[in-house]
Amino acid sequence: MIHNPMNTLTTSCTKARYPAVLALLIQLCSLFMVLTLAKQTSITLSLLEWGSLQGFLAGILSLLLRQPVWWIPIHLFFSPLLLLALTLDISPSWYLLAFSVLLLIYGKTFRTRVPLYLSSRDVNIELTKLLPRDTTFSFVDLGSGCGGLLKNLANSHKNGRFHGIETAPLPFLISYLRNRAFGSPLTLTWGDFWQHDFSDYDIVYAYLSPVPMETLWQKVSEEMRPGSLFISNTFIIPGVQPYKSIKLNDFSNSTLFIWKI
Numbered sequence: 001m002i003h004n005p006m007n008t009l010t011t012s013c014t015k016a017r018y019p020a021v022l023a024l025l026i027q028l029c030s031l032f033m034v035l036t037l038a039k040q041t042s043i044t045l046s047l048l049e050w051g052s053l054q055g056f057l058a059g060i061l062s063l064l065l066r067q068p069v070w071w072i073p074i075h076l077f078f079s080p081l082l083l084l085a086l087t088l089d090i091s092p093s094w095y096l097l098a099f100s101v102l103l104l105i106y107g108k109t110f111r112t113r114v115p116l117y118l119s120s121r122d123v124n125i126e127l128t129k130l131l132p133r134d135t136t137f138s139f140v141d142l143g144s145g146c147g148g149l150l151k152n153l154a155n156s157h158k159n160g161r162f163h164g165i166e167t168a169p170l171p172f173l174i175s176y177l178r179n180r181a182f183g184s185p186l187t188l189t190w191g192d193f194w195q196h197d198f199s200d201y202d203i204v205y206a207y208l209s210p211v212p213m214e215t216l217w218q219k220v221s222e223e224m225r226p227g228s229l230f231i232s233n234t235f236i237i238p239g240v241q242p243y244k245s246i247k248l249n250d251f252s253n254s255t256l257f258i259w260k261i
């Protein structure tokens, strides 16, 4: 078999351990190309046009290096939007505020590789149907975000004990304040679910990303009790068939995959 170094490069980029570092390298590389072009040719473009060209080249590089597809619009629009924002007379405090808010929500994504997005209304409804009505049970949401899913389930199932673990400070604070305000019967922990023992729970729910699923399955298999359920929204465990899957017709085409331990 002929070894193609480009295949090796693209495969390792797809699985890049630090995608943000790769994105930064792509931005710098395309900036270097545009600066070289601007210096060595007589083409005259406006700053915004040069910025757009840089974004275009970064988008192509991202595509060639097989970064996940959602990186492409980020690369395409990063420089043009930055240049446009600089032409507006916006106080630097707003940039600082926006940066701080993003940091408090997504700052740890660099390590966890799991950004914040919320379970859909259909997922809430389906889980409400799935949870037991006539027996007591315990449920944990791994990465509980702003706590909306837990609040709904806790309100509809008074026979359940609900717990959420969230690592991002701002979503955790929102869920905490929301819980204080509405007094839902649930408990919340600010922390890392990898440090928690899953054997306390009858049902473990996760809506994460493809990255942690294999390692998560090892933890689930080691710690969860026989007969308990592990439910993953959207993300499969490679090579492990779920006992049941429920396809939903929501905006993100969610599927609930259920494994019986």
Ligand SMILES: C[S@@+](CC[C@H](N)C(=O)[O-])C[C@H]1O[C@@H](n2cnc3c(N)ncnc32)[C@H](O)[C@@H]1O
Pocket (backbone or CB within 6 Å): 112, 114, 115, 116, 117, 118, 119, 141, 142, 143, 144, 145, 146, 149, 165, 166, 167, 168, 171, 191, 192, 193, 194, 207, 208
């Ligand atoms: C896709 S969101 C899901 C939010 C919520 N569970 C829902 O279904 O609406 C995933 C959340 O998991 C959190 N998260 C990722 N890794 C985590 C970890 N190791 N410990 C605790 N939370 C984590 C992220 O901060 C993010 O808020």
